Amino acid sequence: MIFRSGIVVLLSITTFMAYGQVNYEVRGTVQNCVNVREEPRTSASSVGCLSANTNVIVTETVPFWRKITFDNNEGWIAKKFIIPTEQPPAPQTDRWLEVHFVDVGQGDAIWIVTPDDGIDGNGRFEGLNIVIDGGPYSADDSNPLLPYLESRGHHGAVIDALIVTHPHVDHYRGAETLVRHFVIDHYYDPGFPATQIGYNAFVDSLTSTETAVNNIHRGMNNFGVLDWGSELNAEILYSWPGVNTGLGSGSTRDNNTSIVLKLTYGNQSFLFMGDAEGKTRTGSVDNPKYVEKMLLDQNVDLSASVLKIAHHGSETSSTTDFISAVSPEIVVVQSGRKCFNGRQLPDMTTLQRYCDSNSATRFYRTDHNDESLLESDAVNGDHIVFRTNGQMLEVLSGAESNCSNLPAQVPMPQC
Numbered sequence: 032m033i034f035r036s037g038i039v040v041l042l043s044i045t046t047f048m049a050y051g052q053v054n055y056e057v058r059g060t061v062q063n064c065v066n067v068r069e070e071p072r073t074s075a076s077s078v079g080c081l082s083a084n085t086n087v088i089v090t091e092t093v094p095f096w097r098k099i100t101f102d103n104n105e106g107w108i109a110k111k112f113i114i115p116t117e118q119p120p121a122p123q124t125d126r127w128l129e130v131h132f133v134d135v136g137q138g139d140a141i142w143i144v145t146p147d148d149g150i151d152g153n154g155r156f157e158g159l160n161i162v163i164d165g166g167p168y169s170a171d172d173s174n175p176l177l178p179y180l181e182s183r184g185h186h187g188a189v190i191d192a193l194i195v196t197h198p199h200v201d202h203y204r205g206a207e208t209l210v211r212h213f214v215i216d217h218y219y220d221p222g223f224p225a226t227q228i229g230y231n232a233f234v235d236s237l238t239s240t241e242t243a244v245n246n247i248h249r250g251m252n253n254f255g256v257l258d259w260g261s262e263l264n265a266e267i268l269y270s271w272p273g274v275n276t277g278l279g280s281g282s283t284r285d286n287n288t289s290i291v292l293k294l295t296y297g298n299q300s301f302l303f304m305g306d307a308e309g310k311t312r313t314g315s316v317d318n319p320k321y322v323e324k325m326l327l328d329q330n331v332d333l334s335a336s337v338l339k340i341a342h343h344g345s346e347t348s349s350t351t352d353f354i355s356a357v358s359p360e361i362v363v364v365q366s367g368r369k370c371f372n373g374r375q376l377p378d379m380t381t382l383q384r385y386c387d388s389n390s391a392t393r394f395y396r397t398d399h400n401d402e403s404l405l406e407s408d409a410v411n412g413d414h415i416v417f418r419t420n421g422q423m424l425e426v427l428s429g430a431e432s433n434c435s436n437l438p439a440q441v442p443m444p445q446c
């Protein structure tokens with residue numbers, strides 16, 4: 032299957048970080064014992080089982096896992112079961128921020144791993160796992176985000192922050208899967224009083240005994256300051272302001288409740304727009320409205336090296352003033368094969384505006400080569416992965432297109 036081969040490629044490029052040896056112990060709260068595995072996944076064979084307070088030495092780190100030595104043996108243990116027993120020397124190696132845009136078809140699903148030095152709990156380089164939206168599929172066997180995360184982590188791993196940008200199915204339904212399979216430390220959404228029954232059921236489920244969500248932050252007043260490590264600046268630039276003035280109505284208004292997040296590491300920054308809008312479908316590109324207008328009026332620094340384009344590249348976003356303010360080098364589009372008003376997303380006239388502003392703009396799309404696929408088959412492993420050490424930005428996965436080969440709008444007769 033194409034999707035599985037995508038995973039194999041990614042696993043081969045996963046960052047293995049060696050950083051010297053650090054003394055740890057198995058957490059005192061562990062009951063019975065914790066398995067140590069041959070490889071960093073729960074399906075790998077066990078090479079030992081460690082009881083509480085056993086001393087171990089951590090030698091390598093990958094997301095969710097630590098490689099340890101113990102009793103002249105070595106293996107991988109889930110990160111959440113051990114704590115450091117000493118303050119080790121500063122690490123020597125580079126520390127990378129990873130951002131994964133997972134192909135979930137028509138919808139958003141973003142996994143962020145913050146830089147990790149293998150030293151937990153000192154407020155920097157903590158290797159946090161953050162997810163923004165979960166895509167459109169809730170069932171375990173249809174949500175590509177679940178195998179993507181579980182193949183790199185394990186059932187019951189900690190997602191330090193889960194952000195659901197707004198109450199639409201292509202964003203929150205996949206988050207239902209996550210709350211069933213992972214421990215969510217902090218959950219965020221706009222706190223908009225949505226009328227969608229499914230969304231409200233999801234929000235209710237966050238407090239049920241079936242799920243493990245430690246801290247729930249609904250609405251701007253409850254977000255607090257995002258502290259994802261002192262090496263990063265994570266800022267929510269916009270979320271539903273508590274009133275609907277200037278947000279449009281119906282689906283437009285729902286989109287305009289979206290949480291907008293900017294994440295900066297050194298010289299590199301990512302702007303995640305959710306489905307926030309900037310105009311009506313037929314409105315002028317030179318007259319920003321809605322969220323784009325509010326952001327521009329506030330004079331916040333919107334500049335970003337990588338922009339997760341708003342609303343799957345719809346014509347309802349990306350006004351010219353907004354594009355100049357962000358001035359992205361790279362535009363990421365998360366979309367599939369769904370038909371909206373007789374066309375699919377992204378809208379090529381929207382992408383063209385980025386080229387008109389900067390002809391060197393590069394694009395990465397999760398709907399790459401999806402033209403032959405039916406709507407229901409639009410998930411085919413076009414994951415887009417970046418990493419940055421705060422200086423350079425590397426593309427680990429994804430097919431690039433640019434302004435010289437921007438395709439024409441794909442006609443869709445059945446639309």
Ligand SMILES: [Zn+2]
Binds near residue numbers: 138199201306342
């Ligand atoms: Zn959407």
